[in-house]
Amino acid sequence: MAKPAQTKPLNEKTVEENILSSRDYKYGFYTDIEMDRMPKGLNEEIICLISEKKKEPEWMRDGRLKAYRHWLTMEEPHWGNFQYGPLDYQAISYYSAPKNAREGRKSLDEVDPELLRAFEKLGIPLAEQKRLAGVAVDAVFDSVSVGTTHQSELAKFGVIFCSMSEAIQNHPELVREYMGSVVPYTDNFFAALNSAVFSDGSFCYIPKGVRCPLELSTYFRINAAESGQFERTLIIAEEGSYVSYLEGCTAPMRDENQLHAAVVELMAMDNAEIKYSTVQNWYAGDKDGRGGIYNFVTKRGKCAGRRSKISWTQVEAGSAITWKYPGCILQGDDSIGEFYSVALTNHRMQADTGTKMIHIGKRTKSTVISKGISTDESNNNYRGLIRILPSAEGARNFSQCDSMLVGNRCRANTFPCIEVKNNTAVLEHEASTSRINAEQIFYLMSRGLDSEGAVSLIVNGFCKEVFKELPMEFSVEAVRLLEMKLEGSVG
Amino acid sequence: MTLFTEKDTAMTSPNTALEFVNHVGMLSESLNKEGAPGWLKAMRRQGLSRLKELPWPSVRDEEWKYTDISPLTASVYALSTSAQLREKEAFLDYGNGDDINIVFVNGFFSKDLSNMQAVPSGVVAMPLQDMEETSAASFQELFSKENLKGEDAFIALNEALVRHGIYIAMDENVILRQLIHIVHITSTTGEMILTAPRTFLRLGRSSEVTILESHVSFLDDNLYFADALTDIFLGENAVLHYCKAQKESLKAYHIGITRVRQDRNSVFDGFSLAAGGALTRHDLHVTVNGEGANARLNGFYSVSGSQHVDNHTCVDHCVPQGTSNQLYKGILQGSGRAVFNGKILVRPIAQKTNSYQLNKNLLLGKDCRVDTKPQLEIFADDVKCTHGATIGQLNEDEIFYLQTRCIPRKTAVKLLVRGFADDLLNTVHNPSVYQKLNKLLEPAFEALECTG
Numbered sequence: 001m002a003k004p005a006q007t008k009p010l011n012e013k014t015v016e017e018n019i020l021s022s023r024d025y026k027y028g029f030y031t032d033i034e035m036d037r038m039p040k041g042l043n044e045e046i047i048c049l050i051s052e053k054k055k056e057p058e059w060m061r062d063g064r065l066k067a068y069r070h071w072l073t074m075e076e077p078h079w080g081n082f083q084y085g086p087l088d089y090q091a092i093s094y095y096s097a098p099k100n101a102r103e104g105r106k107s108l109d110e111v112d113p114e115l116l117r118a119f120e121k122l123g124i125p126l127a128e129q130k131r132l133a134g135v136a137v138d139a140v141f142d143s144v145s146v147g148t149t150h151q152s153e154l155a156k157f158g159v160i161f162c163s164m165s166e167a168i169q170n171h172p173e174l175v176r177e178y179m180g181s182v183v184p185y186t187d188n189f190f191a192a193l194n195s196a197v198f199s200d201g202s203f204c205y206i207p208k209g210v211r212c213p214l215e216l217s218t219y220f221r222i223n224a225a226e227s228g229q230f231e232r233t234l235i236i237a238e239e240g241s242y243v244s245y246l247e248g249c250t251a252p253m254r255d256e257n258q259l260h261a262a263v264v265e266l267m268a269m270d271n272a273e274i275k276y277s278t279v280q281n282w283y284a285g286d287k288d289g290r291g292g293i294y295n296f297v298t299k300r301g302k303c304a305g306r307r308s309k310i311s312w313t314q315v316e317a318g319s320a321i322t323w324k325y326p327g328c329i330l331q332g333d334d335s336i337g338e339f340y341s342v343a344l345t346n347h348r349m350q351a352d353t354g355t356k357m358i359h360i361g362k363r364t365k366s367t368v369i370s371k372g373i374s375t376d377e378s379n380n381n382y383r384g385l386i387r388i389l390p391s392a393e394g395a396r397n398f399s400q401c402d403s404m405l406v407g408n409r410c411r412a413n414t415f416p417c418i419e420v421k422n423n424t425a426v427l428e429h430e431a432s433t434s435r436i437n438a439e440q441i442f443y444l445m446s447r448g449l450d451s452e453g454a455v456s457l458i459v460n461g462f463c464k465e466v467f468k469e470l471p472m473e474f475s476v477e478a479v480r481l482l483e484m485k486l487e488g489s490v491g
Numbered sequence: 492m493t494l495f496t497e498k499d500t501a502m503t504s505p506n507t508a509l510e511f512v513n514h515v516g517m518l519s520e521s522l523n524k525e526g527a528p529g530w531l532k533a534m535r536r537q538g539l540s541r542l543k544e545l546p547w548p549s550v551r552d553e554e555w556k557y558t559d560i561s562p563l564t565a566s567v568y569a570l571s572t573s574a575q576l577r578e579k580e581a582f583l584d585y586g587n588g589d590d591i592n593i594v595f596v597n598g599f600f601s602k603d604l605s606n607m608q609a610v611p612s613g614v615v616a617m618p619l620q621d622m623e624e625t626s627a628a629s630f631q632e633l634f635s636k637e638n639l640k641g642e643d644a645f646i647a648l649n650e651a652l653v654r655h656g657i658y659i660a661m662d663e664n665v666i667l668r669q670l671i672h673i674v675h676i677t678s679t680t681g682e683m684i685l686t687a688p689r690t691f692l693r694l695g696r697s698s699e700v701t702i703l704e705s706h707v708s709f710l711d712d713n714l715y716f717a718d719a720l721t722d723i724f725l726g727e728n729a730v731l732h733y734c735k736a737q738k739e740s741l742k743a744y745h746i747g748i749t750r751v752r753q754d755r756n757s758v759f760d761g762f763s764l765a766a767g768g769a770l771t772r773h774d775l776h777v778t779v780n781g782e783g784a785n786a787r788l789n790g791f792y793s794v795s796g797s798q799h800v801d802n803h804t805c806v807d808h809c810v811p812q813g814t815s816n817q818l819y820k821g822i823l824q825g826s827g828r829a830v831f832n833g834k835i836l837v838r839p840i841a842q843k844t845n846s847y848q849l850n851k852n853l854l855l856g857k858d859c860r861v862d863t864k865p866q867l868e869i870f871a872d873d874v875k876c877t878h879g880a881t882i883g884q885l886n887e888d889e890i891f892y893l894q895t896r897c898i899p900r901k902t903a904v905k906l907l908v909r910g911f912a913d914d915l916l917n918t919v920h921n922p923s924v925y926q927k928l929n930k931l932l933e934p935a936f937e938a939l940e941c942t943g
Contacts, residue, residue: 408842416866419860420862426882429878
């Protein structure tokens with residue numbers, strides 16, 4: 001039976017709304033650790049300093065400066081359907097890392113125990129004995145990667161999984177060839193900024209014919225105040241290989257807004273498959289919209305080879321503003337692009353997310369499934385682009401975007417764009433927006449569920465199509481994350 | 492920044508747009524030297540000053556992203572001087588003597604071709620240029636009450652150049668079975684003319700009427716520009732079956748704007764056909780401003796050769812319990828291009844709104860192109876809104892099936908395309924309108940390409 005809702009005054013909010021107002025942010029703690037950070041501000045000196053600190057070769061430094069000079073000529077975009085105050089790029093410290101995070105140590109166990117404790121608290125044990133079985137983790141803390149697990153095991157298969165800094169040192173030829181080939185520094189304002197100041201990130205290389213034996217994952221943590229995170233991820237899947245990559249992120253609770261401008265590039269050769277999953281849970285600000293992360297990310301995959309496949313799955317549950325469009329360039333014939341997304345917004349969160357599918361090769365296929373749940377005073381947008389170029393004979397696309405509204409102060413918008421320049425293309429697009437079904441809630445409650453359980457069950461069912469695309473461990477985590485966000489004060 | 496904006500390859504150069512606006516200013520001033528009621532002259536002056544203030548649209552604007560209007564501004568237009576209809580036979584074949592015909596030739600009201608005497612009592616049909624200050628004041632008042640301002644360059648352009656137009660008002664409880672057919676014909680003149688057809692429709696409480704507005708030219712090598720503007724006010728419980736049929740000459744430019752305001756429980760049953768013109772655009776803006784109002788927006792477009800058609804619809808649900816239904820279908824042949832942009836806006840108080848939208852495209856031509864952008868902007872929670880879009884070809888299995896029944900491929904294709912169109916055309920209940928739409932579409936069906 002439902003517990004009586006009268007135990008707490010409900011004010012003007014409905015029961016459902018209360019259920020959906022999230023409880024305190026579980027990952028909002030701050031780790032007090034000695035940091036090595038650069039002064040605030042952005043100029044060529046800072047960029048050279050970052051490059052020097054990372055002992056980068058000359059070509060990398062020149063690349064950064066080129067991107068920076070181009071960035072100076074660009075204007076900050078404002079076409080997204082959300083509001084935010086002006087960003088002061090000179091008030092951000094572009095590099096902040098835990099002292100001696102990586103230098104001069106041989107194994108992960110030598111990492112500052114305070115850091116290990118911080119990750120353990122986040123549910124990511126890095127120490128040898130406690131590691132997650134079957135998942136290799138690269139842990140990124142502010143501007144640097146503090147450790148990567150299972151590296152030697154992966155090396156047996158020829159899989160390279162390391163931080164971007166290491167990759168630049170140890171595999172410069174690969175980095176030089178592929179970095180910027182999918183997202184060039186000229187792509188957009190935030191990609192240019194990232195190309196100039198990126199500090200770390202993950203690098204994966206799967207050689208020909210290898211099916212990566214472990215799930216690869218990166219955990220991003222912003223800790224320092226008045227800083228931003230600018231990481232760069234590059235995944236290359238050679239012919240016939242397969243990799244599943246996961247990404248998770250959290251940040252402490254603060255009143256200031258922090259910028260997270262990452263770039264993710266995926267490259268899939270003939271018959272290769274990359275599965276990229278994100279569970280994004282950055283701090284979203286309090287219920288009045290103070291603080292939170294601005295998540296302005298550029299993610300793109302290129303299906304360069306024939307019959308290659310890239311699949312994006314995202315669960316967006318955090319960030320004050322989420323502004324990203326993971327996309328696929330379907331260049332190889334018969335290549336496949338997929339996009340599965342769940343975006344949950346509450347309080348005053350704003351999300352403008354969706355995908356971009358560019359069909360170039362013959363018989364390319366794409367599937368887009370997007371689910372948006374909007375509660376409180378939040379603003380949830382789906383924006384998508386499906387473009388069929390004249391060369392894409394027999395291209396096929398299916399898109400579906402559904403929005404669920406909870407409460408009468410939230411907003412849900414959809415802005416799909418379909419551009420077809422080939423007459424053999426077949427496309428279907430459908431979208432719907434509706435309120436959470438009161439009859440369904442009533443039915444479940446009449447079967448003994450409380451209102452919280454009922455809402456949770458309905459929302460889970462609504463998102464099922466996307467959750468089933470996530471790897472097992474993450475699927476469980478995503479369901480739990482959503483439940484936590486939906487947990488309210490009733491009962 | 493560049494994420495969703497296409498590279499501006501063909502922008503309207505500000506210079507030609509500026510020259511065009513200046514030229515329109517000249518035309519408007521010379522128009523004001525002709526004899527006309529004072530209110531009309533004042534409207535032109537206002538329109539002109541707004542036209543000069545408003546930014547001229549270019550492909551950099553989201554609303555005009557897929558439609559490049561620079562060829563339109565590149566020509567120098569003149570005001571028409573002749574009201575003579577040369578293709579009278581073709582007109583008589585198209586028009587129907589049983590309807591109430593209101594005919595404009597090259598922008599001039601033609602008394603001879605119209606049969607205003609057939610207008611029954613309870614219905615007022617008056618050419619704008621004959622309206623006195625006092626009777627014009629009544630609908631101008633309506634404009635200020637509804638807060639209708641022309642925030643669009645083409646509305647301002649129409650107002651700056653409005654010459655002749657029609658005002659139709661239905662009294663309360665009048666139900667008219669006869670079709671009112673407003674025809675705008677552009678006849679051969681040898682000049683590139685710019686016309687600004689203007690229509691006001693006002694339906695009183697519980698009245699009902701069917702109105703067809705045709706924009707036609709019976710010759711396909713006529714180059715001209717028509718900038719049409721229609722305003723529709725539906726009173727409480729009124730029912731309007733409105734159809735806009737556009738088959739301009741294949742070289743002509745047509746920009747049409749239709750604004751609809753709906754009061755409580757009124758029904759707007761709209762149909763839009765776009766079959767002609769080199770570059771055409773139709774903006775249909777429906778404001779559901781009374782509870783329980785119902786809007787139906789259907790449309791059909793057919794392009795071939797290098798035609799470009801752009802349909803923009805916007806349904807603005809301002810009050811609770813409104814419903815709207817949109818179905819737009821199109822066939823594309825040759826290297827024709829079609830744009831569809833449908834917006835459903837549900838304001839915060841518009842609870843219990845049901846709004847549906849569907850756009851279907853049939854690609855038959857080799858180089859045709861479709862850009863479709865259905866949009867939902869929802870600020871209320873207790874709503875049901877859906878939209879959908881499909882783009883595809885004829886089903887080969889269906890063609891094969893018909894061929895096994897001894898039907899030649901060409902006929903089979905025609906049959907299937909007709910089926911695709913009939914689904915929509917059959918929603919037009921008035922037989923006279925249905926017949927006219929078929930007449931306009933027949934050439935497109937006859938010219939169906941048969942590939943494969």
